[in-house]
Amino acid sequence: MLRYKQIKMWMVAVLAVSLVTSCKKNFTDPNRATSDKVFASASGLTGVSIGLQRVYALGRASSLYNVISINGFVTKELRLLNPGNLPEFQLSTGGPTVDGTNTMLAGLWTSSNKIIYDADLVIGNAAGLADKGTASGLIGYASIFKALSIGNMAMFWEQIPAGTGSNVTFITRQNGFLKAVEVIDDALSIINTNAISATFSSKIPAGIDIVSTLNALKARYLLFAGNYAQALTAANLVDLSKKSTLNFEAANPNPIYDVAGSNFNVYQPIDSTMGLLGSLQPDLADKRVPFYMVLSGSSASRFLMKGFAAATTTAYPIYYPGEITLIKAECYARQGTPDLVNALVELNKVVTKKAADDALGIGADLPLLVGPLTQAQVLDQIYRNRCIELYMSGLKLEDMRRFGRATSERTRNFMPYPFRERDNNPNTPADPAG
Numbered sequence: 001m002l003r004y005k006q007i008k009m010w011m012v013a014v015l016a017v018s019l020v021t022s023c024k025k026n027f028t029d030p031n032r033a034t035s036d037k038v039f040a041s042a043s044g045l046t047g048v049s050i051g052l053q054r055v056y057a058l059g060r061a062s063s064l065y066n067v068i069s070i071n072g073f074v075t076k077e078l079r080l081l082n083p084g085n086l087p088e089f090q091l092s093t094g095g096p097t098v099d100g101t102n103t104m105l106a107g108l109w110t111s112s113n114k115i116i117y118d119a120d121l122v123i124g125n126a127a128g129l130a131d132k133g134t135a136s137g138l139i140g141y142a143s144i145f146k147a148l149s150i151g152n153m154a155m156f157w158e159q160i161p162a163g164t165g166s167n168v169t170f171i172t173r174q175n176g177f178l179k180a181v182e183v184i185d186d187a188l189s190i191i192n193t194n195a196i197s198a199t200f201s202s203k204i205p206a207g208i209d210i211v212s213t214l215n216a217l218k219a220r221y222l223l224f225a226g227n228y229a230q231a232l233t234a235a236n237l238v239d240l241s242k243k244s245t246l247n248f249e250a251a252n253p254n255p256i257y258d259v260a261g262s263n264f265n266v267y268q269p270i271d272s273t274m275g276l277l278g279s280l281q282p283d284l285a286d287k288r289v290p291f292y293m294v295l296s297g298s299s300a301s302r303f304l305m306k307g308f309a310a311a312t313t314t315a316y317p318i319y320y321p322g323e324i325t326l327i328k329a330e331c332y333a334r335q336g337t338p339d340l341v342n343a344l345v346e347l348n349k350v351v352t353k354k355a356a357d358d359a360l361g362i363g364a365d366l367p368l369l370v371g372p373l374t375q376a377q378v379l380d381q382i383y384r385n386r387c388i389e390l391y392m393s394g395l396k397l398e399d400m401r402r403f404g405r406a407t408s409e410r411t412r413n414f415m416p417y418p419f420r421e422r423d424n425n426p427n428t429p430a431d432p433a434g
Contacts, residue, residue: 094411
């Protein structure tokens with residue numbers, strides 16, 4: 001359960017002093033703790049760190065809801081049930097219908113930049129703490145949400161802010177992925193010098209293995225940046241027996257279930273094809289399909305989402321063990337001299353995996369793919385299995401571009417910049433065509 005009660009005064013205090021990119025406001029309340037006091041103590045910094053997870057994971061305005069939903073509509077994983085949900089309607093329609101007024105894009109942009117700003121404050125101030133075990137825990141935990149926020153923006157926009165504040169400049173999305181890796185490397189270096197204390201681990205929300213998550217995100221973003229050898233090395237450091245999840249409770253529900261999964265008024269899965277075409281569609285015997293969806297018995301939508309949006313308190317993964325194995329397979333297949341033998345070995349680990357053998361309970365339980373296969377065939381199967389294994393993970397749009405899928409398979413390629421940014425930052429790049 002998310003321990004948001006731990007935030008209390010500290011979370012209120014940091015909200016009063018936090019800044020969001022291109023919009024600065026200062027408020028003074030003599031009854032609140034000053035920012036100096038909040039950021040000078042381990043308890044204050046812990047409260048702010050827990051707040052990062054809250055901004056990332058809770059509610060319709062959260063990064064989690066927007067990443068899953070934006071990606072799902074654009075890549076045709078999801079079916080819109082009520083066009084009165086205008087932002088979702090724009091994304092499902094795509095093309096020029098999506099513009100800077102889209103509140104889901106604006107919400108992701110704003111939450112990402114707020115998380116980055118607050119994470120920087122935690123990381124910078126934690127370094128001065130006398131308790132180095134707590135400091136390394138704070139830096140590692142905050143770095144997870146900072147890296148996720150940078151990576152999320154780089155998946156949806158061609159360029160992203162180089163920092164936070166007024167009139168920031170922009171960097172390419174490729175450099176954004178590398179920036180996320182730098183954040184992770186800095187955190188891992190600090191943790192390797194001073195191990196995270198058990199005391200710190202007991203004070204943050206349960207569910208996240210900090211070191212495994214940092215290595216998993218490092219592998220993800222190195223893959224997206226095309227650094228295959230380094231991505232393979234990072235992937236090999238992830239303990240696949242562990243999992244890292246965002247956990248929920250009745251008072252702080254899973255936002256995907258709460259907004260969409262619990263009703264037929266927003267969206268549900270498109271169908272058992274998961275939006276895949278032709279030979280890429282899931283095998284009829286693939287047990288991952290019934291893991292992620294179930295027949296609804298309703299005329300509104302044939303399928304009802306299950307998986308990680310099954311109930312109010314269902315946890316949502318930050319990364320997937322199967323994702324890490326498929327990263328290894330892709331790295332082998334794409335390296336300078338493709339190693340298709342090992343690529344197929346790793347791919348088959350996912351294809352044949354039983355749910356009982358996966359930390360998240362995901363298993364296709366299918367027969368081995370038999371080689372020899374060409375590089376193109378192996379990559380097709382890696383893409384296919386990423387789309388099925390990582391359904392509603394928010395990663396499919398990035399995969400579609402990397403695997404060269406036809407633009408007709410998605411409603412947009414990159415997102416327009418929110419008007420809030422454009423109106424306040426003259427450095428905002430021109431919007432992409434679509």
